[in-house]
Amino acid sequence: MNKTVRNLLVAALTLLPATVLADPTAQALAFTCAGCHGTDGSSVGPSSPSIAGMDPEVFVDAMQAYKADQRNATIMDRIAKGYTDEQIKGMSWFFAKQPLLLKPQKHDPDLAKLGADLHKEYCEKCHSDGGRESDSGILAGQWMPYLEYSMTDFVEGRRAYPRKMKRKVDAVLKEHGKKAQSALIHFYGSQQ
Numbered sequence: 001m002n003k004t005v006r007n008l009l010v011a012a013l014t015l016l017p018a019t020v021l022a023d024p025t026a027q028a029l030a031f032t033c034a035g036c037h038g039t040d041g042s043s044v045g046p047s048s049p050s051i052a053g054m055d056p057e058v059f060v061d062a063m064q065a066y067k068a069d070q071r072n073a074t075i076m077d078r079i080a081k082g083y084t085d086e087q088i089k090g091m092s093w094f095f096a097k098q099p100l101l102l103k104p105q106k107h108d109p110d111l112a113k114l115g116a117d118l119h120k121e122y123c124e125k126c127h128s129d130g131g132r133e134s135d136s137g138i139l140a141g142q143w144m145p146y147l148e149y150s151m152t153d154f155v156e157g158r159r160a161y162p163r164k165m166k167r168k169v170d171a172v173l174k175e176h177g178k179k180a181q182s183a184l185i186h187f188y189g190s191q192q
Contacts, residue, residue, distance in 0.1 A: 115187025
């Protein structure tokens, strides 16, 4: 064996333990989310939210709440416990950089119109640009069944309201009844 080949083999064997012991990248960790949240965080299923483009703090807060059993979940509480705080932080930045790809969904145009009006009056301050921007999660274009499950969790006390949300939800439901919830969901679901 010539000296150059031997030196290359020695160098490769020297680096092998470092490669094997290296933590997975944020992108590799994010691939484990693809089954429910879609490739790169854009969900293709109606009961899972899209997490692409999500504010990293919102992602970390949600994962930490799941990890601490402080947020209602079907499976995310168990999944979140499998990640370190550093891995969660890395995934949050990976998903924040991904473009949100929305799928068209059937919605009632009349309910969506009412929802647009209710959004402007009750929700726009925290969920600006029609729910596209927020420091509490993107609503525009999310799957309507997911939005329904989430709102039901809030209203029925299975999920803690962030900041001023409870006051706003209570006000819209008192003023407009249960139809307000459906209207807002149809509005957000209609967004592309």
